[in-house]
Every structure is written in C-alpha cells, then in structure tokens.
Amino acid sequence: MRVSPWLAIALLSSACAAPAATEEKTPADVALEQGEKKTSTDPAVNPDAAALAEFKMRVDAYADMHKELAKGDAKPQETADPAKISATKQALAGRVQATRVNAKQGDLFTPAVQPVFRRLLSPELKGEDGHDAKEVLKDDAPAAGTVPFKVNGKYPESQPLPSVPANLLLTLPVLPAPLEYRIVGKHMLILDMAADLVADYMLNVMP
C-alpha cells in the first residue's frame, strides 16, 4: 500500500506531539479518585448519596454561618499581636455558641450518615495501613478525659491536636473550612478550627 508523504508527515507529527507515555497516576491520584467516588452525592454513582448529600448540606450551612459570624472583632486576620489572635478566637467562639445555642449531637453527623461513616472507615482500619492509622492516633492523643464530647464545647488549648491518618481522611467527605475531623480515643469529632469548638461528634467510630 502506498502512503501519501503528506499523510506520513501528519501522522509522525501527531505522534511526536502526543505524550511519550501515558502519565502514571500517583497513589494520591488513585486515592483521591476512589475517595471522590465513595463520598459522591450522585445517586447514580453511590448508594449512600442521599445521606452524604444531607451531610454536605449541613456542613456547608455551618461554613456559611461561620462566614457570617467571622466579621468585625471576630474576623481572623494577620497580626503581630498574639493577644488579638486569642481575642478574635474568643469573640468568634462566643458568637458561634450563641448562634448554635440549641445545637445538639447528630446535627451534622445525622443518624442516616453515621453508618455510612462507619462503612467508609472500616476497611481503612484493617491491614497494615489500619495498624499505622491506630498508631498515629495513639501517638498524638490528647490526655484522657480532657476533650469534651459536647457540642459547642471548647477544645482544650493545652492539649495536642491529634493528627488524622491520611488514609482515613481521603476516604471521608471533604469538609469546608474551618471544619476538620479529629479522632480522639474511639470517637470522631468535627472541630471548628477557627473557634476551637466541637461542632459535632460521633461516638465509637473506631472498633
């Protein structure tokens, strides 16, 4: 078969323009993809979509409320005066506590989403990664009895903030700022990091 020289040139230049090899995905890329699928709020992808969508709506509403409250003397801003950092936190915490005066356990971790969280975490707590995750939690644990399992309770300033094992984080729904997950003992907290408050908690997440 005779190939036109112009076609040959076109094919050659298109081959040169394409990447030499398909770019490999990093474990982070794979974990991100899997995490997105497991926490998707699209019912076509995820059977737990409804509970997760409700959870997302509630944490987003918390973040919106927070944004509204973090104004004036409660607005975190860069300062060389550490007294202002504490004062801003206190002002913000006071406003959040006043606004959420009737908040109760389960407002974010709704009864419907709690089993979903347990299902998401369970496989991550097995095997080598699970062992490492438990070691991390022990390693950075605050002193027993110091963290209040109480909505709107203040996270104790003098206690370390336990790091969250990366494999667990990537399997859970992403939280909007200023919310973050923390695991203390067997229990999971959602902390308002800007106000140092417990936004919600779920008991006995860990086996």
Next chain:
Amino acid sequence: MRRLSIVVVLLALSIASAAQELRLPNKEGSVKFAVIGDTGEPSSGQAAVARQMADWKSRFPFTFALMMGDNLYGAESARDYERKFSAPYKALLDGGIKFYAALGNHDDDGQIQYKLFNMDGQKYYTFKPQNGVRFFALDSNYVDQKQLQWLDKELAASGSDWKIAFFHHPLYSSGATHGSADLQRGLLEPVFLKYGVNVVFSGHEHFYERVKPQKGVAYFTIGSSSKLRKGDLRKSELTAYGNDTNYAFMLVEIAGDELYFQTINDKGQTLDTGSIKRVGDVKPNPNVTTQPVVPQAKPSPVQPGPTQAKPDPKK
C-alpha cells in the same frame, strides 16, 4: 612532660576551634537560611540554640529560618507567644530574620494569623525567597484532598526551581518514639518524585537525623531545637548521620545546583556537615525522581559519629 601538656592543650584548642568553623561556602548571592524544629519549649536548650543562631548569623548572614512545627507547646496566650518565641529569638527578629512556620500536632490554628510566622493565614503555603528556590510548607497533621490538590498544582507550576518541602512529621525516621510517617509518605512521596522535590525538612522527633537520600530526595529531621529525647534515635539503615544528645539547628546554603548544610549544637560545635548536588531535569514520573540529589562530599563531623545503635524493644 610540660611540653606534652602544652601540645595536648593546643591540640584540644585547635579541635574546639575547628568545630566552630563555618563549613559553608558563604557565597555572595546564594540563598542562606536556618532550620529549627520543635522549638516551642522555653528551655535552657532553646535559649542556647537561639544564642548560637544569632552568633553564627554574624559569620553566615542567613536571612530567614524555617520552623518545623510544635512552635508553641501547651497554652498559646500572648504571654506564651512571647516566652516561647519572640523573647528567645529576639536578637534574630531584631536582626531582620523572617521565620516561616509549619504547624505541628501541638500547634493551634491561630498561629497561621501570627505575622511573625509568615504563614499568610494559611496552613500550607509556598514562598520563593529568591529566583531558583521555592519552599512548600505543608500541614502534615491533616493531609486531605484539598491540600494534595493544592500541592500538585503548586509543584507543577514551580518549573526548574529547587523545590524544598518542610512540615512536621518525618516521612523517614529512625526514631523509637514516632518513626517514619508511613501514611503521609504513601501520599506525599509520589508527588515529590513526580515534580522533583529535592529536599525535605521535618521535625516531630526530638533529635537530628540526616537520612540517606531516598529515591533521590534528601531528608533531614531537625526536631531538637528546644526539646531533646536522648537515646531515642535508633540508628538504622536509613541513617546517614544522627545525634540525639545535643540541642541543634541547621544552617543551609544553596548556590546554583548545590546545597550545603551544617548542623550545629547549642555550644556552637558542628555536628554534621556536607553538601548535595541536584542533577538532571524534572520529568513527571510518580515512581522515581528524574532530578535526584547526590551526596557531594563525605560528611566530616567533628564531633563523634552517630549515636550508638541500641536494641530495639519492639523487635
């Protein structure tokens, strides 16, 4: 006999003096900085390290310092910021040194607003002190999707710069108390390799350890700038050099494709020194860096070598 005594004294003086010599090239126009870690304990060790840093600055004019987290242990009132940071490092702050902090597991998020930590209100951030070198401060307490996506984007945009990451938890460590942060490593290391991160500094372990380059990336742990965990470094196959008996800080210089380091204790004595060179170009590959660092010169610590290996109770 008297002559012999004089010789011995002179020899001792000469060794002590050599231990306090600057071992960095101190080139004009190079990037010069210090590295400290786990600094937030107001101790005699912290004060001595801070004094030494100020003293060495007169010989080696570094312009900024990286902080590896646990910047303030315990309470974080205004008085604590002063007692644990601004008072001990006053001479350096007055001398114009900028501190760039990462967060440790003992640090409250409020620190990101503290102007003297230069975090710009962010838990992870990047800065470029000079053309050709870019730093990435990460929050290893909370490696979530958002941070990984940010890191990927920022590294991809950093081109041919030296890429230096720093954060609290060491990805490789021979510490008995903590050890390597395997879970963070599983996610961060491939990203580092993909974009050719050259050097990583961490703390968390209260000792100094220079790890043999791993997959072409140089790793240093420097978490002994105010706290010390004597006997905690279990020299392992990872260890190129380590010290868990001295409070310490590092001085680092980057000139062209070479990075030089000198690790100094609270008495001003050199514990470790050496240099690395980066070679090759950055080509995305998550499994191996195509811009590895290679040790340049045989390190020649003046002080005795790494801590003796001790039996591992876990084994």
